[in-house]
Amino acid sequence: MKKLFYSILLGGLVLLGGCKSKGHQNACADGDFSNALTEKEIAGKKLTPEILWKFGRVADAHLSPDGKTVIYNISRYDVKTNKKHTWIYSVSTSGGDARNLTSEMPSCENPRWISGEKIAFLTAKDSTTQIWIMNADGSGKAQISSVKGDVNGFEFSANGSKLFYLQDVKTDSTTQDKYPDLPLAKGRIATDLMYRHWDHWSNYTHSHIFVADYKDGKVATGIDILKDQPFDSPLPPYYDIAEISWSADGKLLAYSCKKLKGKDFALSTNSDIYIYHVDNGTTENISEGMMGYDRNPVFSPDGKKVAFQSMETPGYESDKSRLFVYDFATKTRKYLTENFDQDATNINWSADGKTIYFISGIKATYQVYAVTVENSQIRQLTTGVHDYTSLAFENNVLVGTQMSMSMSPEIFRIDPVNGTQTQLTFTNKNIYDNIKMGKVEERWVKTTDGKQMLVWLIFPPDFDPSKKYPALLYCQGGPQDAVSQFFSFRWNFQMMAAKGYVVIAPNRRGLPTFGSEWNKQISGDYGGQNIQDYLSATDALKTEPFIDANRLGAVGASYGGFSVYYLAGCHQKRFKAFIAHCGMFNLESEAASTEEFFFTRHDLGGFSWENPKPKSYSKFSPHLYADKWDTPIMIITGANDFRIPYTESLQAFNVAQLRGIPSKLLFFPDESHWVTKPQNSILWQREFFEWLDKWLK
Secondary structure (H helix, E strand, O other): OOOOHHHHHHOOOOOOOOOOOOHHHOOOOOHHHOOOOOHHHHHHOOOOHHHHOOOOEEEEEEEOOOOOEEEEEEEEEEOOOOEEEEEEEEEEOOOOOOEEOOOOOOOEEEEEEEOOOEEEEEEOOOOOOEEEEEEOOOOOOEEOOOOOOOOOEEEEOOOOOEEEEEEEEEOOOOHHHHOOOOOOOOOOOOOOOOOEEOOEEOOOEEEEEEEEEEEOOEEOOOEEOOOOOOOOOOOOOOOOHHHEEEOOOOOEEEEEEOOOOOHHHHHOOOOEEEEEEOOOOOEEEOOOOOOOOEEEEEEOOOOOEEEEEEOOOOOOOOOOOEEEEEEOOOOEEEEOOOOOOOOOEEEEEOOOOOEEEEEEEEOOEEEEEEEEOOOOOEEEOOOOOOEEEEEEEEOOEEEEEEEEOOEEEEEEEEOOOOOOEEEOOOOOHHHHOOOOOOOEEEEEEEOOOOOEEEEEEEOOOOOOOOOOEEEEEEEOOOOOOOOOOOOOOOOOHHHHHHOOOEEEEEOOOOOOOOOHHHHHOOOOOOOOHHHHHHHHHHHHHOOOOOEEEEEEEEEEEOHHHHHHHHHHOOOOOOOOEEEEEOOOOOHHHHHHHOOOHHHHHHHOOOOOOOOOOOHHHHHOOHHHHHHHOOOOEEEEEEOOOOOOOOHHHHHHHHHHHHOOOOEEEEEEOOOOOOOOOHHHHHHHHHHHHHHHHHHHO
16 A cells, blocks of 8 residues: 555554543543653653654644644554554644544544535545545544545545545556466566665555545545556655645646656656646646656646646756746746745645745755745745744645754744744643753854855753763765754654764755755765765864764764765774664665666766766775774664665675674664664664764763
8 A cells, every 4th residue: 555655654554542632732641652751751851762752743734724723643653562543633723722533533644624614534444444524523423435445545626526536556467467376476577677666565556546526425436547557646655645736626636647667767757747637537748848856736726827846857856846837828837936046845825826835945944935926036934943844825824834853843823924933733742841852053164165064063951061972973864855953753863962962963065955056066976075074064063172072973874874884984083983774885786776776877977887987986985995994883774675775784784794893783674764663763772872872982
């Protein structure tokens, strides 16, 4: 089953009981999903791995058409059983206590308003995941769909008469199709690429969109608008339902799709925006000729225009996300953010269609912006040390999900005129009231090429400037994801600080929110300027009187894991311990064993078997410098990581062992590029800090 992105990361539906809200704290005290702190945890007053898994996780916020109520999900985990449960909550945009609407139900997700009166959602109360409906107060729950198989997501048209829903459809042949007399054979037969992606092998299906009528409280059988097409919508690997939207009158459906297969899919980022005409079943491509990622279409309120995000450069998955508006009358596209050197995401139209609200990064934070459609005038609405991750706009009310290094995601109301921000949800207040967070400071460091680089410093709780602390250099992955004000449920800076470390987190070359030139510089220069940026941050901040320069470690995942391997061969005794998670060790072997090759071709300059061979393979591959490794290193990986296969980590560990370097391998047979299961994550944290404490304390 292809679920939404947060479901991919956090696990599937479980059939367990719920918990009730307790005022602003939303404290969950029922059964195995309790987030109440123990006496020992309260006494410690510091963030621990166990406390981190008691956080309620807020997601998928949607405004009622009158702008008065937000519905959203809260997910919680039971560490003892590794199970997850998700509830649907509501809260007034005027403030007040949040209310659990599905306390007596199995896990419920994908909450959506129907004509402002009812709320539809997904749950698997019986054998399959189906669409249910309830009143705005949570009463009157009833199942409204009975389609064969699981429903993975849905969205109603504005008038509530139609909906689309997502299902997995078998489009490819299996081994048993070829050999029906071998029903127990497990062998896979591949004749093209994309036989596996990110964290899963192909299950011979694709995510398709079905358009259906909704009448008399029942969902009719839908029409597959991608019938017989071996393509996905929404796009893998995230399957974000925001890539599909209705026009206000329900006559048009816009969706993102990358209509390529096999090798072509693996080598290209060319997705497009398609418009499906409900009345006659025809489809048109409105972004034809735009060769990068085109995604996340959103209709204007009058249905005459559609806004969408577009990347210009083929194969460059971290290119600037540009904001375009397509006009159906003139069949022209207008580039609204041409003079704005930042991304534009999370598109929301104003009620009059004259303004578009969006999120963009600036100096390692993510803020809310507004652009006028007529003249492309852009203004920044919000400021502050935080990230906004989603927006919703209805009836002149704007809300967004905000987080910071010191706060997991919560919902805020934002004044669309002056940007004033008011917190509406307080999901984890009971935890914050009982633990201390470390101070976060912004520093600017001069790089070797004379530029200024923003570096976050995160201090231990109860920081004493007269003491000397061990410090950790955090190496970001991506390689082009900002070290912004994100709150991670694993790579958590406050957790590192709570363990007594000062965290040095640079926004080195290759990270967004500092302009497109800073962002794209890393492509083809993996071991170059960005590695020097890491060393510049380390050298500048290790001179602080509160940092012990003899107790420095470096940690990172994905490209951050590559960075650790590379630093291990060139750090010149700066660091006393390393931890690399799912990093590239041998660029030649990784480039031939990954799954999306557009990334390899763009970022490494081509393939190792080409003539001439791109310099990345002979200059920047960490394995070429392993003869200089001299520092204890811990290596972590998962068997289901198909972006950077686990054999990269095994190579690195084997080399460290053969060279007699103190080293440890932590291998997860049931995890991928991420570690998502509660007990695995707690094991990860315990081993992570045991290793650092051994060498730095």
